[in-house]
Amino acid sequence: MEYDAIWFGGGAAGRFGAAFLKGLGGKPLIVEEHHLGGECHVCRCAFENFFSDQASMAELMRLYSGKSWYPKIDLSHISAAKAAELYRKVGQRAFADTMKHQTEKQLGIEVVWGKGKIIDKNAVEVNGKIYRGRNLVIGTGSRPMMPDIPGIDLPGVMTYRDHPEMKTDPKKMVIIGGGKIGIGKAAMFAPFNIEVTVLEKYTCLPKWDRDIRNFIFRDFKRRGIKIYEGIDVKEIKGKEKVESVVAQFNGETMEFPCDAVMVSIGLTPNSEPAIPLGVKIGKGNEIIIDEGCRTNVPGVYAVGDAAGPPYFMAIARKRGMIAAKNIAGEDAKMDYSFVPDHIYIPPLEATCVGLTEAEAREKYGDVVLIQVPWGPKPKDPKSEEYYPGFENQGLPVCGRVHTLNLLFYGQNRNGLVKAIVDPKSRKYVGFHSVGDGAKTAFQYLSYLLKIGWTVDQMANLHEIFLNAEHFIQLSRLVAGQKELKGFAAQVYLEDDF
Ligand code: COM
Numbered sequence: 001m002e003y004d005a006i007w008f009g010g011g012a013a014g015r016f017g018a019a020f021l022k023g024l025g026g027k028p029l030i031v032e033e034h035h036l037g038g039e040c041h042v043c044r045c046a047f048e049n050f051f052s053d054q055a056s057m058a059e060l061m062r063l064y065s066g067k068s069w070y071p072k073i074d075l076s077h078i079s080a081a082k083a084a085e086l087y088r089k090v091g092q093r094a095f096a097d098t099m100k101h102q103t104e105k106q107l108g109i110e111v112v113w114g115k116g117k118i119i120d121k122n123a124v125e126v127n128g129k130i131y132r133g134r135n136l137v138i139g140t141g142s143r144p145m146m147p148d149i150p151g152i153d154l155p156g157v158m159t160y161r162d163h164p165e166m167k168t169d170p171k172k173m174v175i176i177g178g179g180k181i182g183i184g185k186a187a188m189f190a191p192f193n194i195e196v197t198v199l200e201k202y203t204c205l206p207k208w209d210r211d212i213r214n215f216i217f218r219d220f221k222r223r224g225i226k227i228y229e230g231i232d233v234k235e236i237k238g239k240e241k242v243e244s245v246v247a248q249f250n251g252e253t254m255e256f257p258c259d260a261v262m263v264s265i266g267l268t269p270n271s272e273p274a275i276p277l278g279v280k281i282g283k284g285n286e287i288i289i290d291e292g293c294r295t296n297v298p299g300v301y302a303v304g305d306a307a308g309p310p311y312f313m314a315i316a317r318k319r320g321m322i323a324a325k326n327i328a329g330e331d332a333k334m335d336y337s338f339v340p341d342h343i344y345i346p347p348l349e350a351t352c353v354g355l356t357e358a359e360a361r362e363k364y365g366d367v368v369l370i371q372v373p374w375g376p377k378p379k380d381p382k383s384e385e386y387y388p389g390f391e392n393q394g395l396p397v398c399g400r401v402h403t404l405n406l407l408f409y410g411q412n413r414n415g416l417v418k419a420i421v422d423p424k425s426r427k428y429v430g431f432h433s434v435g436d437g438a439k440t441a442f443q444y445l446s447y448l449l450k451i452g453w454t455v456d457q458m459a460n461l462h463e464i465f466l467n468a469e470h471f472i473q474l475s476r477l478v479a480g481q482k483e484l485k486g487f488a489a490q491v492y493l494e495d496d497f
Contacts (some may be wrong), residue, residue, distance in 0.1 A: 003029040003299075003326050007320075008116055008273065009139035011038025011295075011314055013304030015099070017137060017320025018109050024328040028109060029123055029131055031116035035493055036103050038141050038304075040287050041095030045313055050091055051163070051188055052344035052355045058191035059113050059347045060402065063410045066398040067383060070409075080192035086460045090393075092164070121277055121300050132176030134297045135327050136277075137288060139320065140270040142305035147176065147265060152459055157261045160185070170194055170260035174245045176233050180203030180343050182264035182487045183216065187345040188224050189262075197226040197256055199233055199247055201265075209356040215416050216434070222411065236261055269306045276344045284308055291333040293323040301327070338449045340442040347402055348415060351439045353446045354430030358418045364429065368486035370419040370455075381412040402436050403466065416471050423484040424452040437468035445471070455479045 005021055007014040010032035018028035028226040030036070040046050051158050058078045100164025103109050104167050130183040144159035146152055158166070160181060173189055174180045178200030186196045198204065204227060220227060235246040237255075245256045265370050271279075279295040279302070280288040293301045301323040302346040304316035313400060318334065325332035340353035360367045379385065405415040417433035431445045448458075459479035463472040478487050 001122065001132050003027050003131065003133035003134040003138055005029075005031070005324070006031060006131055006133035007137045007139060008118065008124060009141060009304070009306070010036045010103070010111060011036070011139055011141050011304055011316065012040055013118065013306075013320035014110075014137065014139035014314040015103055016319070017139070017303055018325035019103070019107050019326045020321045021049065021327055022107060022109055026324070026326075027350070028110045028168065028206060029133065030103070030109060031126055032111055032113060032129070032304060032426070033115045036099035036111065037095065038139075039161070040313065041099065042092055046346060047087055047091065047164050047183065048188075049456045050087050050303060051080075051083055052184075052346045052349075054080075055191045055344075055346035055416050056190040056402075060405075060410075062191065063347075064405065067325055067409045075193065078192050079169050080168050080189060080194065081169045084164050085130055085190075087164050088272050091395060092128050105143045116276065118273055121297060130262075134300065136190055137293075137301040137303055137320075137327075138271075138279075138295075138306050139304045139316075140273055140306045142267040142269045142311065144263060145266040145268045146263060147233065149233060149235055151242070152263075154236055154238045155240065156238065156242035156259060157236060157263060159263050160357075163262075167320075172257040172258040173260040173262060174199060175262045176245070176255050177264035177266070177446075178227060179199075179230065179264060179266070180205065180341070182262070184343045185262050185264060186220065186225050186227075187216075188344075190223055191346060194260075195224070196352070197258070198228070199231045199245065199256070200227070200229050200233055206341075207356070208350070209418065209430070211418055212350050212360065212432050212434055215392040216343075218446075219345070219413065235327060253347050267305060267311055269308055271306055274300070274302065274306070281309060283406045284395065289319075292326045292331065293319050294326065304305045308405060310336065312341075325330060338446040340439075340446045342439050342442070345434070347406065347410075347435050348413070348434055349439055350432075351442045352430070352432045354428070355420060356416070356430060356432075356451045357420055360422070360429045361446055364422040364424075366423065367429065368421045368423045368478075368484045370421060370471070370478060372417050372474065373485070374472065375415065377400060383409045383411060396495075398453060417474070418474065419471055421486070423486075425452075426456060426484060427452050428455070428458075431469075433469050435468055441467075441469050455484065 004026040005028050007018045010030040018030050022029045061073045064070040112126045117125045124131050126208050157432045171196045176199045177197045190196045216321050230250040231247045233247045237244045242261050271287045282288050287302035289302050289307045303319035305322050320334045322334050342351045418432040421431040455475045456479050459476040463471045474487050
């Protein structure tokens with residue numbers, strides 16, 4: 001055989017897997033039709049990062065315009081379509097070149113460009129030539145799941161894939177699906193003078209901590225982003241393009257006029273190319289794999305989104321790495337514990353890892369919270385005003401560029417920090433934050449959770465004050481207590497959004 005493994009798809013999983021196999025001394029080949037790095041820089045992670053920066057800028061301009069010494073800004077020029085255009089012109093191309101250069105030149109991985117056809121588990125045909133490998137790794141990614149409703153094909157109906165392609169600025173957008181993608185898109189589009197409504201069949205962000213959800217939805221309410229939960233979308237109406245969305249809510253028919261629809265109800269794995277090999281396919285169209293990313297067909301592996309959820313970049317890349325190790329003769333297994341999650345909600349971001357407070361209470365009983373802010377918040381706080389007696393007002397929570405600006409000029413939008421501790425063992429069981437810049441810390445916090453990190457160990461670390469999440473200093477304030485009481489009063493913020 002010419003290659004140790006043929007990586008069918010050079011997305012995050014294929015690229016990292018091939019690199020790892022090469023590092024281990026193996027000989028990989030990547031077959032890729034479109035882009036190395038998959039959808040990441042075309043329309044997913046990298047694009048979202050850019051677009052949320054643009055949305056943050058738009059939102060900050062709106063918040064600060066004319067306040068203090070900030071100039072008055074004409075907000076009518078804010079344009080989501082212009083932001084997308086810039087990304088198409090520069091971002092997509094720059095990333096594509098970087099991925100190609102890093103993979104082929106720096107890492108020296110062989111890539112064959114073209115639409116591959118799987119002949120059998122040891123042979124792939126590309127541009128009329130047959131390539132042979134001892135192993136085959138399927139990394140064909142996923143696609144947006146689409147509801148089977150009338151009007152779904154109307155122009156103006158988008159998914160995350162079409163988002164960078166937008167050429168005009170919608171005035172009213174309906175987002176179908178209030179999961180991580182839908183809520184993130186709502187927060188990203190609203191700053192661009194777009195009236196956004198989210199329609200969710202069940203519950204928005206069901207897996208997120210209640211305080212984080214409340215923060216986001218309270219913020220949405222203030223910004224005029226509407227959310228309907230328990231609503232069933234029946235039809236998208238329009239003649240030449242989308243004009244409204246029709247849904248059933250509490251037994252009544254409702255119609256939401258709009259000129260754009262974003263569908264975000266989930267993902268479907270692209271498992272089809274592997275079906276002729278006889279691999280088992282699950283109910284969600286995913287290729288079924290074991291902990292070592294092996295399918296039921298010996299020598300055939302599946303990695304990334306093609307193998308089903310969780311759909312995270314880290315999981316895709318790590319599946320590639322685990323498959324590479326097993327191809328190289330190790331017995332490596334995936335570990336799905338303590339995977340952090342993240343949503344851009346410009347100008348802030350929400351991040352979490354570990355248990356929510358509700359999950360922690362169920363598992364450990366009376367948990368301790370280390371949380372700011374706490375207590376009451378003035379109703380409808382005004383910018384640049386001090387409210388005596390509201391202790392939560394004075395605490396900057398998010399620690400990057402906007403911290404104090406958002407507190408002073410940005411409607412007291414100072415974020416939320418929350419660590420959950422099991423008081424018996426003094427170990428953390430979950431971390432949550434809304435702020436700006438904290439996501440970097442969560443990559444390492446996830447490891448600390450895994451190794452059973454305690455409040456006492458955290459108190460020994462060195463913080464750089466101000467920082468994005470405050471977990472070290474807040475923990476140190478309580479770590480002297482023999483019987484941990486936590487820092488914040490253990491009260492829920494009310495569901496008053
Ligand atoms: C990043 C894509 S744009 S990858 O995960 O580095 O391949």
